[in-house]
Amino acid sequence: MPELDNSSTASADKVIAEVFSSLSIKEMEEISKRLRRHIITMTGKAGSGHPGGSLSAVEIVTTLYFGLLRHKPQDPQWCDRDRVILSKGHAAPLLYAALAECGYFSVDELLTLRQLDSRLQGHTDRTVTPGVEMSAGALGQGLSFAIGIAIAGRLNSQDYRVYVLLGDGECDEGQIWEGAMAAAHFKVDNLTAIVDNNGQQIDGWNRDVMNLAPFNKKWQAFGWHVIEVDGHDFTQLINAFNHAKMVTRQPTVIIAHTIKGKGVSFMENNPYFHGNAPNTEEVKIALKELE
Amino acid sequence: MPQDLSLRESYGKTLVELGKENPDIVVLDADLSRSTMTQFFAGEFPSRFFDCGIAEQNMVGIAAGLAASGKIPFASTFAVFAPGRCFDQIRMSIAQPRLNVKLVTTHGGITVGEDGTSHQCIEDLSLICSLPGFTVIVPADAIETAQAVRVAATSYGPFYIRLCRPKVPLVYNQDYHFNLGKAVTMRQGKDATIIAIGLMVSAALEAADNLKREGIECCVLNTSTLKPIDETAIIRAAETGAIVTAEEHLEHGGLGSIVAQVIAKHYPVPIEFVAIKNTYAKSGKASELLQRYNLTAKDIEQAVYKVIKRKSR
Numbered sequence: 271m272p273e274l275d276n277s278s279t280a281s282a283d284k285v286i287a288e289v290f291s292s293l294s295i296k297e298m299e300e301i302s303k304r305l306r307r308h309i310i311t312m313t314g315k316a317g318s319g320h321p322g323g324s325l326s327a328v329e330i331v332t333t334l335y336f337g338l339l340r341h342k343p344q345d346p347q348w349c350d351r352d353r354v355i356l357s358k359g360h361a362a363p364l365l366y367a368a369l370a371e372c373g374y375f376s377v378d379e380l381l382t383l384r385q386l387d388s389r390l391q392g393h394t395d396r397t398v399t400p401g402v403e404m405s406a407g408a409l410g411q412g413l414s415f416a417i418g419i420a421i422a423g424r425l426n427s428q429d430y431r432v433y434v435l436l437g438d439g440e441c442d443e444g445q446i447w448e449g450a451m452a453a454a455h456f457k458v459d460n461l462t463a464i465v466d467n468n469g470q471q472i473d474g475w476n477r478d479v480m481n482l483a484p485f486n487k488k489w490q491a492f493g494w495h496v497i498e499v500d501g502h503d504f505t506q507l508i509n510a511f512n513h514a515k516m517v518t519r520q521p522t523v524i525i526a527h528t529i530k531g532k533g534v535s536f537m538e539n540n541p542y543f544h545g546n547a548p549n550t551e552e553v554k555i556a557l558k559e560l561e
Numbered sequence: 562m563p564q565d566l567s568l569r570e571s572y573g574k575t576l577v578e579l580g581k582e583n584p585d586i587v588v589l590d591a592d593l594s595r596s597t598m599t600q601f602f603a604g605e606f607p608s609r610f611f612d613c614g615i616a617e618q619n620m621v622g623i624a625a626g627l628a629a630s631g632k633i634p635f636a637s638t639f640a641v642f643a644p645g646r647c648f649d650q651i652r653m654s655i656a657q658p659r660l661n662v663k664l665v666t667t668h669g670g671i672t673v674g675e676d677g678t679s680h681q682c683i684e685d686l687s688l689i690c691s692l693p694g695f696t697v698i699v700p701a702d703a704i705e706t707a708q709a710v711r712v713a714a715t716s717y718g719p720f721y722i723r724l725c726r727p728k729v730p731l732v733y734n735q736d737y738h739f740n741l742g743k744a745v746t747m748r749q750g751k752d753a754t755i756i757a758i759g760l761m762v763s764a765a766l767e768a769a770d771n772l773k774r775e776g777i778e779c780c781v782l783n784t785s786t787l788k789p790i791d792e793t794a795i796i797r798a799a800e801t802g803a804i805v806t807a808e809e810h811l812e813h814g815g816l817g818s819i820v821a822q823v824i825a826k827h828y829p830v831p832i833e834f835v836a837i838k839n840t841y842a843k844s845g846k847a848s849e850l851l852q853r854y855n856l857t858a859k860d861i862e863q864a865v866y867k868v869i870k871r872k873s874r
Contacts, residue, residue: 349631396629396658403629408653414619415654418626418634425587425609425632445650448619456611 293336295504301371302332306533307560308367308380314553316384319392322543323437324364326468326501326528333507334433335368343373346400352430353419355404357412358437358466359393360545365402366390374401410443412436413463417453420461431515432461439471442480447492453521454493462514463494463523466501468530470541486525494523501526534559563763565728566703569667572724573598575710576635580606586714589624589636591617597637597667618647621662625654628661633714639673640666640682640723644689655719656692662720663713664689669699669723670809671837671854672760672847683837687814689721690788696741697721697788699808699816701762702731705785708739716741725809727847729760732783742786744794750778753805753865753872754798758784758816761807761835761856768861779865787816792823799828803868805835807861809851812836831871833864 293301305328313319334354335341341351356365363383370377375389382388389398393407404415416434423430440446453461465485473479482488489496495517499506507526514522530544531537534556537548548556579586580602587609594600594612603610613620617638624634636643643666644651655662671681690697696718700706706724713720732747747762748769757765762783769779782798784790798804804824808816817834824832837854851857 405653405658408649410618411622411650411654414622414650415626415629417619418623418628419630420626421611421623422627422630422632426630445616445618445622448613448616449622452613452616452619452623455614 298332298336298504301336302328303560304371305332305364305367307557308370309363310534310548310553310556310560312363312367312380312383313547314550315381317547318384319363319547320360320545321363321547322470322530322537322540323358323466323468324361325532325534325537326530327361327364327435327466328532329502329504329507330435330464330466330526331364331368333504333511335372337504337508338511340430343401346374350428350430353403353416353432355412355416355419355432355434356394356406357404357434358409358440359406361435362390362392362394365394366399369399369401372401409437409440410445413446413449413453416461416463417449417456417458420458421456423460424458430460434461434463436463436465438465438467438469438476438482438485439479441465441482450489450492450494457519458521459518461521462511463521465523465525466528467525468528470530470539470544472541472544474541489523489525493520495520496523496525498525498527501528502532563730563732565730567728568700568703568706568724569596569598569726571703571706572665572710573601575707576602577605579711579714580609583633583714585631585633587611587627587632587634589613589620589634591615591620591638591642593638596639597665599635599637617642618650621647621650622654624662625658625660629658633661633663635663635665637665637667639680640669640685641680644685644721645682648688651689652692656694659694659718661717663722664720665710665722665724667724668726670725670759671842671850672725672727672809674726674847674850675844677844678841681842683811683842684814685723686787686808686810686816687818690814690819695719695721695788696786697723698786699723699758700785701759701783702729702733704731704733704735704737705739708737709785712739712741723759725760727760730763732762732766739785742789742791744782744784744786744791746780746794747783748779748781750780751801752777752779753803753869754780754782754801755805755807755861755865756782756784756795756798756816756820757807758787759809761809764856764858765807765861767858768865771858771862772865777865777869784816787819790819790823792827795820795823796827799824799830802830802872804830804832805861805864805868806832807835807856809856810836812838831868833868835860835864
């Protein structure tokens with residue numbers, strides 16, 4: 271099993287937003303590649319996990335943690351931090367990789383994913399992992415949780431922003447639409463939802479399992495400001511996030527069109543890798559592709 | 562005769578007091594604020610009240626997010642809808658992360674009455690007590706309700722408080738002091754112990770008075786903190802050699818099950834269970850339903866006779 275990439279991108283004692291706001295697209299691409307390598311190595315070592323939906327959201331998470339967020343990895347509970355809620359909790363390997371690269375904990379710890387007593391649980395657990403805001407994994411719950419945090423920020427006159435990353439398949443859950451209605455009703459404009467719209471869920475393509483179309487119009491009808499982007503294009507993602515900050519009196523959703531398993535040829539658009547880890551041989555091939 | 566007072570109204574008024582004392586108290590409801598009585602708080606503090614509409618799962622999640630941000634959310638609806646409708650949301654968004662959410666539900670039990678089965682929650686205590694980390698309180702009257710709500714507001718962690726719909730007789734006076742986790746001995750007695758919660762405490766006291774006239778002296782225990790249960794008090798109460806539990810809930814998973822577990826572990830004595838027996842109730846007046854499903858003082862008395870017969874000599 272190959273070693274993890276140990277060249278951390280940040281020292282833990284800096285406010286990351288200041289460090290990364292000046293990153294070039296090329297640098298963000300480098301970070302993304304490193305996150306992808308971590309995802310492959312971690313799930314490969316664990317022998318289980320969800321690489322497909324982790325790989326599809328790499329650019330989204332890279333943009334958030336390395337281009338956008340106001341946070342202090344050395345002080346995960348900092349009260350004015352921007353919050354990222356990973357509602358699609360099965361993408362935990364991606365979140366852990368990003369948190370480690372930011373300096374919330376050591377990159378070495380990534381190899382403990384899913385092991386007994388590891389802080390890196392199979393799905394996120396906010397009680398054990400620095401930087402994890404929500405215990406997730408039971409789909410559909412993150413948007414509501416994020417609304418609560420956004421409302422609290424408003425009540426406290428704090429100017430942090432709340433980002434919630436949803437899966438498209440996750441939007442089958444009724445609670446998502448309860449939350450969508452409420453976020454618009456309560457006019458939480460400090461909240462941005464991002465849908466990792468990779469088009470697939472465990473049993474296959476969304477359109478075959480449970481059709482979400484017209485997805486864009488659904489969010490609009492629920493009172494959201496909707497932006498659609500290529501979820502692997504940093505420029506589009508950064509512009510969308512910055513645009514969302516300017517929208518007032520309504521929440522914004524960024525529908526990010528992505529490819530499940532992105533970056534590894536045999537994983538792309540392959541629903542098998544939603545919930546199955548690559549074997550030793552597949553890890554080798556994948557890492558070679560990600561060099 | 563003791564005065565009949567509404568637990569819900571007591572809750573609603575206490576919330577307003579708490580709201581004045583602590584700006585971090587926020588309240589959520591799911592389109593039932595006139596029934597749960599959170600309307601008083603809504604009127605007083607509109608910016609800290611969030612009506613989530615008929616969407617309990619979302620309400621629970623918003624409450625969890627507020628708690629994760631340092632607020633002290635009280636979320637209310639009928640017991641059939643929380644935990645009934647949103648068990649997984651309570652499990653993953655509140656219980657697992659041990660967030661400081663206070664679920665105060667009303668219309669617990671069958672005394673909801675005429676609305677019938679769909680609105681009569683007889684499973685909530687079983688569901689909520691199964692969740693690690695939850696503190697569960699079933700107050701016996703309006704005075705205990707006010708104090709339990711205050712204690713929940715000032716104690717960190719997830720709380721569930723179950724209130725019933727009808728007014729119930731006061732079993733305490735204003736001098737009462739609610740101690741979280743401590744059972745209250747309401748009557749001393751040597752022949753048997755009646756352990757009760759909620760509106761069955763008043764029935765238990767009535768039963769104990771009636772039995773005393775027949776020469777049977779019952780100890781009566783109010784275990785209003787159902788979880789964590791006061792094991793010490795139950796073990797001490799078991800020294801009478803016979804126990805009857807009384808609750809407005811299914812026999813499975815509520816007070817009876819919890820007491821039986823303590824007794825089986827520490828001090829095995831015969832137990833009889835006054836509870837709803839593996840069935841759903843129907844529409845009817847609260848008093849008619851309590852009679853039909855054997856939840857009256859008379860039923861407790863019969864259970865005491867029965868359990869005393871089983872005592873080892």
